[in-house]
Amino acid sequence: MENEILLKLNKVYEPPTNILDTLFLKKGDYEKLYKESIENPEAFWGNIAENELFWFSKFEKVMEWNHPKYQWFVGGKMNITYNCLDRHIKNGKRNKVAYIYTNEDNQEAKITYGELFESVCRFANGLKSLGVKKGDTVTINMPMMIEQIIAVLACARIGAIHSVVFGGFSPQALKIRIQDANSKVVITSSWTKRRGKKIFLKSIVDEAVEDIPKDIKIIVAQREGDFYEYLENEIDFHKLMESQSPVCEPEWMDSEDPLFILYTSGTTGKPKGVLHSCAGYNLQTHITSKYIFNINEDDIFWCTADIGWITGHSYVVYGPLSLGATILIVEGAPDYPDPGRWWKIVDKYRVNVFYTSPTAIRMFMKHGVSWTQKFDLSSLKILGTVGEPINPEAWLWYYENIGRNRCVIVDTWWQTETGGHMISTLPSLPQKPGKAGLPFFGVKAEVVNKKGEILPPNTVGFLIIEKPWVSALRNCWGDEERFKQYWSEIGNFYFAGDLAAKDEDGYIMILGRADDVLSVSGHRIGTAEVESAIVSHKSVAEAAVIGKPHEIKGESIKAFVILKKDIEPSEDLKREIKFQVRKELGSLAVPDEIEFVETLYKTRSGKIMRRVLKARELGQPIGDISTLED
Ligand code: WT7
Numbered sequence: 001m002e003n004e005i006l007l008k009l010n011k012v013y014e015p016p017t018n019i020l021d022t023l024f025l026k027k028g029d030y031e032k033l034y035k036e037s038i039e040n041p042e043a044f045w046g047n048i049a050e051n052e053l054f055w056f057s058k059f060e061k062v063m064e065w066n067h068p069k070y071q072w073f074v075g076g077k078m079n080i081t082y083n084c085l086d087r088h089i090k091n092g093k094r095n096k097v098a099y100i101y102t103n104e105d106n107q108e109a110k111i112t113y114g115e116l117f118e119s120v121c122r123f124a125n126g127l128k129s130l131g132v133k134k135g136d137t138v139t140i141n142m143p144m145m146i147e148q149i150i151a152v153l154a155c156a157r158i159g160a161i162h163s164v165v166f167g168g169f170s171p172q173a174l175k176i177r178i179q180d181a182n183s184k185v186v187i188t189s190s191w192t193k194r195r196g197k198k199i200f201l202k203s204i205v206d207e208a209v210e211d212i213p214k215d216i217k218i219i220v221a222q223r224e225g226d227f228y229e230y231l232e233n234e235i236d237f238h239k240l241m242e243s244q245s246p247v248c249e250p251e252w253m254d255s256e257d258p259l260f261i262l263y264t265s266g267t268t269g270k271p272k273g274v275l276h277s278c279a280g281y282n283l284q285t286h287i288t289s290k291y292i293f294n295i296n297e298d299d300i301f302w303c304t305a306d307i308g309w310i311t312g313h314s315y316v317v318y319g320p321l322s323l324g325a326t327i328l329i330v331e332g333a334p335d336y337p338d339p340g341r342w343w344k345i346v347d348k349y350r351v352n353v354f355y356t357s358p359t360a361i362r363m364f365m366k367h368g369v370s371w372t373q374k375f376d377l378s379s380l381k382i383l384g385t386v387g388e389p390i391n392p393e394a395w396l397w398y399y400e401n402i403g404r405n406r407c408v409i410v411d412t413w414w415q416t417e418t419g420g421h422m423i424s425t426l427p428s429l430p431q432k433p434g435k436a437g438l439p440f441f442g443v444k445a446e447v448v449n450k451k452g453e454i455l456p457p458n459t460v461g462f463l464i465i466e467k468p469w470v471s472a473l474r475n476c477w478g479d480e481e482r483f484k485q486y487w488s489e490i491g492n493f494y495f496a497g498d499l500a501a502k503d504e505d506g507y508i509m510i511l512g513r514a515d516d517v518l519s520v521s522g523h524r525i526g527t528a529e530v531e532s533a534i535v536s537h538k539s540v541a542e543a544a545v546i547g548k549p550h551e552i553k554g555e556s557i558k559a560f561v562i563l564k565k566d567i568e569p570s571e572d573l574k575r576e577i578k579f580q581v582r583k584e585l586g587s588l589a590v591p592d593e594i595e596f597v598e599t600l601y602k603t604r605s606g607k608i609m610r611r612v613l614k615a616r617e618l619g620q621p622i623g624d625i626s627t628l629e630d
Contacts, residue, residue: 009392013399013431015408019381020428025291027428030438037441045442045470049073049283052290053322054087056252059279063468068487070468071256072280079250080259080282081157084321085117086250097326100300100349101146104193104332104341111146113324116153118246123154123237125244130217130235132185134159134251137261139183141165141174141205143192144331147221147237148307151187152317155260159251162260163273166308167192167199169586171207173271177263178208178216180273181477187237189221190228195336202228255279261477262310264416265526267516273477274310274416284420284471285319288440292410292424294382295325299352302328303384304342304360309523310416311386315355319420334360339367340374343402347375354402355384355412357522358394362552365397372401382427384410387522388554389510395433411436413510415496416524417486419471423508435507442469447502452491455502462514463500464493516610518547518555525557525589527610533584534559534591537577539567544600545591546614557591560600560613569596 020027037044042062049059059076088096094114101109111119132138138160142148148164155162163181165174178186188205191198202220209216214233221237222228230236253259259281261273293315295301301320305311320327328349334342342364346354364371383403385395390411399409413423413436423445425437439445444466447455455461472494476482489495499511513519516527527545534543542562547555561577563569574594581590601612615622 005396008396009433011433013409013433015427015429015431016406018406019408022296022381023294023428025294025426025428030426030429034439034441038444041442041467045072045283048287049076049279052286053078053083053279053283056082059255065468067492068484070472072468072470073255073283076255076279077252078255078279078282079157079159079253080278080318080322081120081153082250083282083286084153084318085113085120088113088324089117091324093324096324098321099146099149100326100328101144102328102330102345102349104196104336109146116146116150119150119241120153120157121246121248122241122244123150124157124248126219126240127154127160127185128158128248129240129244130185130219132158132160134253135161135258136185137161137163137181137183139163139165139174139178139181139186140188141167141169141201141208142187142189142221142307143167143201144306144329145189145192145221146329147189149317149329150241151219151237152307152313157248157250159253159257161258164260164262164308164313166306166586167201167204168306168308168588169204170583171204172584173586174204174208175212177271177273179212180263180271181261184215185217185219187219187221189237190223190226193332195333253278256474258474260313262313262416264310265517265524265529266482267526267528269526269528269532271526271529272479272482274473275475275477276419276471277474280470280472281314281419282318282322284469285314286322288412288421288424289315289319289323289325291426292412292421292440293320293353293355293384294427295320295323295353297324299325299381300328300349300379301325301353301355302330302346302349302351303355304330304334304357305355305386310414310419311355314420335363335367339364339371343372343375343377346377346380350379352379353382353384354380355386357387358385358390359388359521359553361385361390361394361398361402365394366552369401377402377404380404380407382410383407384412386412386414388519389436389512390434392433399433413437413498413508417473417496418465418469419473422465422469423510425507432503432507435503435509437507439508445508446493447500447508448490448493450490452493457502457504460499460501460511462490463496463498463508463510464490465496466493468494518545518557520547520550520555520557520588521553523588525585529585530557530559530581530589530591533581533589534561534577536584537580539563539573540577541565542600544608544610544613546610546617548593548614548617550592556593557589558593558595558617559591560595560597562598562600563596 056077059073061074550556
């Protein structure tokens with residue numbers, strides 16, 4: 001029995017013929033196109049850009065690179081919303097459904113391309129009427145609802161830079177992001193419902209802007225049953241939209257004009273605003289939705305990510321819309337009212353392409369197969385995973401119980417910084433459980449040592465990307481030095497921050513982060529951010545945070561805390577510290593475990609050696625400790 005499982009975990013899975021027939025790229029296409037994309041990137045991307053996107057005026061040059069800065073499609077004029085909306089309507093898709101929305105109460109809403117287009121135009125005009133101009137930033141803090149998509153696209157329509165902040169962040173975390181981006185407009189909604197309980201987003205926004213100067217405007221999408229009395233600086237989302245004209249010419253953006261910023265965690269205490277520009281980002285999300293998800297004309301596509309993360313930006317909004325797909329969005333928790341919820345939705349809406357995280361898969365694995373067996377999942381063709389390494393056991397469970405041995409799994413490795421998929425096996429290629437796969441077109445990914453030398457196969461090293469790709473981040477908001485770091489830590493390459501190994505076939509396996517960044521349920525959390533939140537508690541002197549392997553979440557957070565002099569350790573204090581982290585950062589970052597200690601392992605220069613704390617915690621060999629002070 002055990003042998004049989006081992007065999008399955010080490011097997012190579014060929015795509016089933018019924019799926020091969022539906023693919024845009026057939027067997028053998030990858031090798032040929034990949035080679036072209038590396039050998040002659042300008043011709044390759046120039047062609048794709050011309051064929052796949054609408055250009056108001058064509059670019060003059062495909063790429064320009066003055067390390068570390070790069071530009072793609074130089075001199076081109078376009079608007080991503082034209083590619084996502086106008087052109088589909090012009091191509092006869094006015095009445096095609098763009099989004100299907102559902103929630104925990106099984107309410108449903110649908111919006112066609114034509115209706116979405118009008119709503120976006122109206123709301124874009126609404127933003128203009130409030131004085132929002134090209135280049136201004138707008139912060140969006142909303143639940144999964146169609147209005148959020150309208151808000152995002154309306155910004156892009158007029159060239160305003162959106163900064164979407166995940167609805168699960170604390171008021172403090174939201175405030176820092178509003179201030180850093182210098183947003184004068186915040187868009188929110190009254191509440192969201194999760195596990196049957198209402199979470200009042202509007203009050204989170206209220207708290208976040210409490211001591212920000214009052215010239216900030218708040219737009220609120222009210223929901224069923226709300227009766228808000230608006231303050232002077234507050235505007236009703238729907239009234240604003242309805243009072244405007246349904247025609248709004250797109251702002252013709254330069255290829256390299258900023259499209260959005262999205263804050264993500266790094267190794268310092270401050271989140272960084274990763275900046276993406278218009279054309280390259282549009283192209284990468286479009287072309288990966290086509291070749292990796294292979295969304296066909298009549299397919300229903302469901303990416304379970306929240307729009308507050310890059311996965312939501314790229315594969316709930318821009319990529320599939322640019323392709324003209326029908327996209328499902330779901331508000332609420334995956335396992336509420338019961339662990340059958342997601343599979344019931346797949347069954348009901350006949351979902352064809354489904355994209356989720358290893359954490360979610362492991363959670364369903366734990367609930368048991370009876371919850372999946374009740375439903376007809378035969379519509380599924382392509383299953384995706386993202387956010388953290390998927391262990392071969394979870395891969396196999398996904399393949400057998402959701403894919404029923406007749407789907408393809410695309411493991412997709414990428415980052416907030418990369419904008420779209422970077423490494424993944426195309427659906428026409430053999431799949432290997434636990435390996436993200438091969439680099440996408442134009443991506444020269446290697447596993448190297450600190451000096452940037454390529455390592456032999458099956459050796460663990462740092463994952464780098466040799467040259468800029470079309471959707472590479474263009475900057476860090478207000479912090480060009482941080483941007484430059486990406487391209488200077490290892491040789492002149494882009495250093496992703498991950499550990500990886502490549503096998504004989506060139507398949508890349510991702511082994512996790514090489515830096516002090518945790519991945520909890522696939523969400524990036526900086527150890528330094530959590531530590532500074534803990535230290536902000538009045539009784540705490542010092543703190544160090546590590547990630548521990550966790551069955552479902554991938555990693556869980558453990559904090560080692562030194563208390564101030566004369567403070568007594570207690571369970572109450574642990575609870576207070578956890579609450580402090582929730583207040584500062586949000587519930588995602590709350591440590592599962594807190595241990596009070598007398599000292600932390602430090603280098604002579606005073607840097608905490610988290611590596612040593614972690615080895616000790618996990619009972620592993622401690623390694624080189626010659627620089628340790630104590
Ligand atoms: C980090 C980026 C990009 C979508 C969500 C996360 C990890 C991402 C995979 C994968 C193994 C993965 C990496 C990466 N990661 N996808 N398929 N296999 N690890 O975006 O928050 O920017 O985090 O997520 O560690 O560096 P993000």
